[in-house]
Amino acid sequence: MPVISAPHAFNEGRLFVDLQSIFGRSLYLKCEGFNFAGSIKLKAAAEMVETAERDGVLKPDSILVESSSGNLGVALSMIAASKGYRFLCVTDSRCNLSTRLLMEALGSEVHILSDLDANGGFLGARIDYVRGLCASDERYVWLSQYTNPGNWRAHYRKTAPEIAREFPRLDVLFIGAGTTGTLMGCARYFRERHRPVQIIAVDSVGSVAFGGKPGRRMIPGLGMSMRPPLLDESFVDEVIWVEEADTIRACHRLARRGFLFGGSTGTVVSGAMDWLTRHDTRGLTAVAIAPDLGERYLDTIYQANWLQDLYGDHVFDAAEVPAASRVIKPVPRAPGRRPKP
Ligand SMILES: Cc1ncc(COP(=O)(O)O)c(C=O)c1O
Numbered sequence: 001m002p003v004i005s006a007p008h009a010f011n012e013g014r015l016f017v018d019l020q021s022i023f024g025r026s027l028y029l030k031c032e033g034f035n036f037a038g039s040i041k042l043k044a045a046a047e048m049v050e051t052a053e054r055d056g057v058l059k060p061d062s063i064l065v066e067s068s069s070g071n072l073g074v075a076l077s078m079i080a081a082s083k084g085y086r087f088l089c090v091t092d093s094r095c096n097l098s099t100r101l102l103m104e105a106l107g108s109e110v111h112i113l114s115d116l117d118a119n120g121g122f123l124g125a126r127i128d129y130v131r132g133l134c135a136s137d138e139r140y141v142w143l144s145q146y147t148n149p150g151n152w153r154a155h156y157r158k159t160a161p162e163i164a165r166e167f168p169r170l171d172v173l174f175i176g177a178g179t180t181g182t183l184m185g186c187a188r189y190f191r192e193r194h195r196p197v198q199i200i201a202v203d204s205v206g207s208v209a210f211g212g213k214p215g216r217r218m219i220p221g222l223g224m225s226m227r228p229p230l231l232d233e234s235f236v237d238e239v240i241w242v243e244e245a246d247t248i249r250a251c252h253r254l255a256r257r258g259f260l261f262g263g264s265t266g267t268v269v270s271g272a273m274d275w276l277t278r279h280d281t282r283g284l285t286a287v288a289i290a291p292d293l294g295e296r297y298l299d300t301i302y303q304a305n306w307l308q309d310l311y312g313d314h315v316f317d318a319a320e321v322p323a324a325s326r327v328i329k330p331v332p333r334a335p336g337r338r339p340k341p
Pocket of ligand 1: 039041069070071072176177178179180181182183220221222262264265291292
């Protein structure tokens with residue numbers, strides 16, 4: 001029975017979902033959403049804060065500041081609340097409403113930027129804003145998830161060993177790439193142990209992380225509008241780019257079977273299934289990482305109007321859209337008539 005006294009002391013690291021019955025191909029999905037921050041970012045946040053404390057960078061009057069599309073912000077909010085630090089999250093208009101409310105509920109301040117940078121993202125503007133804050137008051141401490149080695153080290157120390165322990169004969173690992181902390185930590189772990197595991201990075205179309213063309217991206221988590229400073233491509237065997245429409249289809253296909261995952265999980269699963277379809281996978285053991293769950297995306301990925309406005313009607317064929325979401329006009333009911341039970 002786990003008993004904890006700090007919220008970051010618990011993380012479920014041993015849960016995998018076998019997607020064979022949903023997609024017709026064996027893929028074990030490692031679920032990272034079962035902790036009090038609700039995402040894989042808890043690991044990076046805890047590692048970076050603990051290192052900053054050990055190095056004497058964080059002092060009792062420090063104000064943590066970070067640029068985040070949401071999940072790291074929630075994780076840092078939780079840790080800051082638990083340890084008694086103030087935290088300011090700099091995010092942008094793509095951050096889900098529920099994610100912002102979560103951070104505020106945990107006592108954090110949230111600044112939302114809405115100016116796109118030259119690559120069609122918000123990252124450049126967010127980083128400039130954080131730099132400005134740090135220059136204005138020396139109490140600000142920026143952990144900088146984009147450059148902090150604690151980000152990838154968290155996955156080297158935790159995520160990768162959790163996978164290796166359960167799958168000693170792993171052949172291929174699919175990892176979504178944002179800051180590339182998860183990707184680099186896992187890739188380094190398997191490479192250093194000379195394990196013949198193929199490391200497949202999954203990025204979204206419109207991200208420039210691996211040299212793709214910049215474009216509109218509406219789903220937070222994966223993709224970058226700059227080259228990730230942590231990325232060393234020599235550790236990556238292949239990169240797959242996934243269209244947001246395919247991300248959404250994968251998310252809804254999982255949801256239809258009762259598994260409500262976040263957007264980046266849809267991206268990784270879609271890319272992995274595509275890869276598995278193109279290769280001879282007989283006897284192959286494949287794992288993918290699901291960074292979070294779906295509740296934070298109820299007003300975006302799982303909301304019919306949001307989907308229709310951004311991606312048009314073609315994002316689903318009729319069979320894939322739940323009946324309730326397809327009802328556009330309410331059915332008029334005759335006055336005084338009660339619906340049949
Ligand atoms: C939902 C989600 N998926 C994937 C990622 C990417 O992880 P990483 O930054 O380790 O590449 C993030 C990062 O914020 C995320 O929030």
